[in-house]
Amino acid sequence: MADISNAQILDALRTIQDPDRGQDIVSLNMVTGLVSKSGNVGFTIEVDADRGPKMEPVRKAAEVAVMAIPGVLSVTVVLTAPTATAAATPAKPAAQPQGGQQTPVKLLADVGAVIAVASGKGGVGKSTTAVNLALALSQKGLKTAILDADIYGPSLPMMLGITEKPDSPDGKRLMPIKKYGLKCMSIGFMVAADTPMIWRGPMVMGALEQMMGDVEWGETDVLIIDMPPGTGDAQLTIAQRVALAGSVIVSTPQDLALLDARKGLNMFKRVEVPVLGIIENMSYFLCPHCGERSEIFTHGGAKNAAAQMGVDFLGEIPLEMAIREGSDNGLPIVATAPDSPQAKPYHVIADALWAKVSSGAGQPVAPEIIVE
Numbered sequence: 001m002a003d004i005s006n007a008q009i010l011d012a013l014r015t016i017q018d019p020d021r022g023q024d025i026v027s028l029n030m031v032t033g034l035v036s037k038s039g040n041v042g043f044t045i046e047v048d049a050d051r052g053p054k055m056e057p058v059r060k061a062a063e064v065a066v067m068a069i070p071g072v073l074s075v076t077v078v079l080t081a082p083t084a085t086a087a088a089t090p091a092k093p094a095a096q097p098q099g100g101q102q103t104p105v106k107l108l109a110d111v112g113a114v115i116a117v118a119s120g121k122g123g124v125g126k127s128t129t130a131v132n133l134a135l136a137l138s139q140k141g142l143k144t145a146i147l148d149a150d151i152y153g154p155s156l157p158m159m160l161g162i163t164e165k166p167d168s169p170d171g172k173r174l175m176p177i178k179k180y181g182l183k184c185m186s187i188g189f190m191v192a193a194d195t196p197m198i199w200r201g202p203m204v205m206g207a208l209e210q211m212m213g214d215v216e217w218g219e220t221d222v223l224i225i226d227m228p229p230g231t232g233d234a235q236l237t238i239a240q241r242v243a244l245a246g247s248v249i250v251s252t253p254q255d256l257a258l259l260d261a262r263k264g265l266n267m268f269k270r271v272e273v274p275v276l277g278i279i280e281n282m283s284y285f286l287c288p289h290c291g292e293r294s295e296i297f298t299h300g301g302a303k304n305a306a307a308q309m310g311v312d313f314l315g316e317i318p319l320e321m322a323i324r325e326g327s328d329n330g331l332p333i334v335a336t337a338p339d340s341p342q343a344k345p346y347h348v349i350a351d352a353l354w355a356k357v358s359s360g361a362g363q364p365v366a367p368e369i370i371v372e
């Protein structure tokens with residue numbers, strides 16, 4: 001696909017006014033770090049820190065204006081304050097230090113390997129896959145943690161059956177909650193399930209950074225981040241602020257989901273996070289009665305797409321009643337029936353994933369990560 005030109009994008013952004021200053025955001029030089037690749041556009045709008053929350057409608061309007069350009073598949077707009085420590089623009093900090101260039105301190109730098117489990121859209125089984133993969137890694141003997149980075153729709157409390165709140169012995173840092181051998185953190189541990197999350201963009205970023213930076217993870221070989229669905233600011237913040245060893249994309253076989261998976265993939269490529277591979281979830285149906293395998297969707301789509309996109313295919317997980325019941329009732333299959341046929345694909349994929357990470361697949365763009 002042809003790249004959308006910067007001129008086209010800037011023209012669209014000239015229609016967006018800064019309400020306080022009465023001029024458009026391009027003339028005011030507020031747009032920086034513009035990146036456009038294969039229909040995926042990202043840029044930063046620079047605002048003074050105290051105007052951050054107020055500028056959210058401008059951010060949203062900019063996103064909508066660029067999304068309306070024919071051929072644009074995804075738009076990622078981040079509000080940053082030029083002086084804030086965490087101000088990360090899509091163009092600069094994602095790249096690793098070059099010739100003394102200053103980059104913000106990465107979060108979770110003490111963790112052996114941080115792996116982001118992502119999907120282009122919700123409902124593909126990303127969280128189920130993240131939890132079961134984390135459990136499989138833990139059962140390999142690795143000290144494993146899982147962070148639920150979905151601020152709007154946290155799923156870890158339900159998936160792991162966690163109802164307690166995390167302790168904070170010093171009133172500053174939070175202790176992760178231990179369950180099934182995993183160290184776990186989710187905004188859902190702190191906020192009642194029926195509280196609507198009406199946070200604006202900058203607040204979400206703040207909450208995410210705290211959950212990554214202010215949690216006492218302790219000695220950890222691998223931390224799985226269950227990413228929010230889609231490819232917006234929160235995903236970009238994580239991809240830029242965390243020392244990621246790599247990312248994994250979960251997709252269902254349907255074409256639509258795969259198109260979304262491509263967006264996820266492109267986002268990681270753009271911020272130079274290695275994609276460790278694609279997993280096809282709900283790949284085929286395993287009959288609970290006769291054990292027969294039926295290909296109810298066009299099974300294999302993710303494998304073909306992975307080949308086309310030049311990324312590894314990590315494996316397929318069947319559509320299984322036992323997987324669904326377990327993950328919706330706090331009883332994930334890999335914890336409750338680790339030797340079952342249903343848990344097997346997770347072990348196989350976890351082995352493949354760990355082999356890639358420990359062989360240094362995440363090294364090229366994350367030279368500061370030391371995998372032990």
Ligand code: ADP
Pocket residue numbers: 119121122123124125126127128129155229281282317318319320321323324325327328
């Ligand atoms: P996401 O994180 O992508 O939104 P979830 O992990 O919450 O998706 O899964 C969505 C629904 O699909 C849940 O009810 C979950 O139990 C179910 N699910 C996920 N993977 C499978 C699977 N392989 N087989 C059966 N049900 C699954």
